[in-house]
Amino acid sequence: MNLLLILLSVVLVNNFVLSRFLGICPFLGVSKKVETATGMSLAVTFVMGLASVMTWLVNTFVLIPLDIEYMQTIAFILVIAGLVQFVEMVIKKTSPTLYQALGVYLPLITTNCAVLGVAILNIQSNFNLIETLVNGVGGGLSFTLAIVLFAGVRERLETSPVPKALEGFPVAMIAASLFSIAFLGFQGLIK
């Protein structure tokens, strides 16, 4: 029940992109087509889940015993960057098709603040390993939900008569903010 609550909370109530405003860069950058958005979010979900577990392990077994939790941010960045590189190599070797599909997006994730965000939030919320995993994957799902829906909206915007001054990015920003307001409606869902 507790796990379900965490999942629901991270996907809807505290959506990473739309409520916590993490990972805005890929949210705006890679959301022009539903297809590429799906590819990106798949990769993000995968890395978020993996990174959550890895950072939790590093935090519990390295940082806490040595009493240097204040090094959290830099240590996590190190872990995430190394992890993404490693995952990319493994995928390239073992599954060329998956590598083709995720391709460009994998290295991009290294600099995605949502991944770092989920790692730090896990620690702040005092989650255990299982909860961390659920929160990590849930974070990825929340990113998926936001970016895929938004890509759908942007595909429609392409063919809509938008005022000249607002064409392209400006109107995408407006759409994103309306999206965010809509997700505010979930705030009361979980107390």
Add this chain to the structure above:
Amino acid sequence: MNLVNIVWPVLSLGGLAIFFGIVLAYASKKFAVEVNPKTAEVRDALPSANCGGCGFAGCDAFADAVVNGKAAINGCPVGGAALAVKLGEIMGVSADAAEKHVARVICCGDSNNANEKYEYQGITDCKAAEALAGGSKSCRYGCTGLGTCVKACPFDAIHVVNGVAVVDEEKCTACKKCIAVCPKNIIELVPISKEVRVLCKNQEKGKAVMESCKVGCIACQKCVKACKFDAIVFENNLARIDYSKCVNCMMCAEACPTKTIYANFANRKKAFVVDDKCIGCTICSKNCNFEAIEGELKGKHKVLEDKCVGCGRCYEKCPKDAIEMR
């Protein structure tokens, strides 16, 4: 100040970093994927703009495609001809096979020439207009002129002029993005040196074409007769130029009663005989399809300017390089 406060973070983070470094170094050996050395060479030569103008997902994918023979060496619109030569060297292909191509819109039914079926007030997008009975123009093969191709062009090389899209051939890089989005399929890629073009895609019979557009191909076949090089193919009530045979003589454009075949007559060249080099072999006059070269055997030849159409056949055939095209 406690020294341990500094030592532990440095040691632990440094240790982590070294650990990851070792793991990554090991992984890069263990999971190394053999790459075709040519791919790396091609990749290095590319401009790394990752613009996708070639139709592939970035420069890496394009380099792969070139090496595997799936993309032409002149496929990169950013690098242009210079890059094509370089890639040609790497791939061992001669680059002169790579003449610059440009997109051309095969329609000249602008608002003065083509009739309107109804007044279109929907969104400014050709695909949307196409869904409403094939667009507002009475010719269902013609350019809707709403500029979906203009939006697709990353090089600002296509513009709607008087209701018909026109390509700026200097800016065009043959990236094919306009071709992909045009719902009418009337944009084609052609070699830039081929000046003459049939600007109509209407496959209806002559009468139907005339009712909808003043400049449509009415299938009179006068161009077929006018062409002395068999370069005009007639199919589906429509003339089509076989560019492997066309020599830019522009005779078809002269003969076309509706001016559907367009040629820039200002660019028409004339042949001139250089008297010093001419030996009077008569090869040129025998090869001229237009009887535009006179002169006896052993005498100097002369080009009749009003008959010469600049097809360049004599220029190619002259064994002494005594003919110039100007």
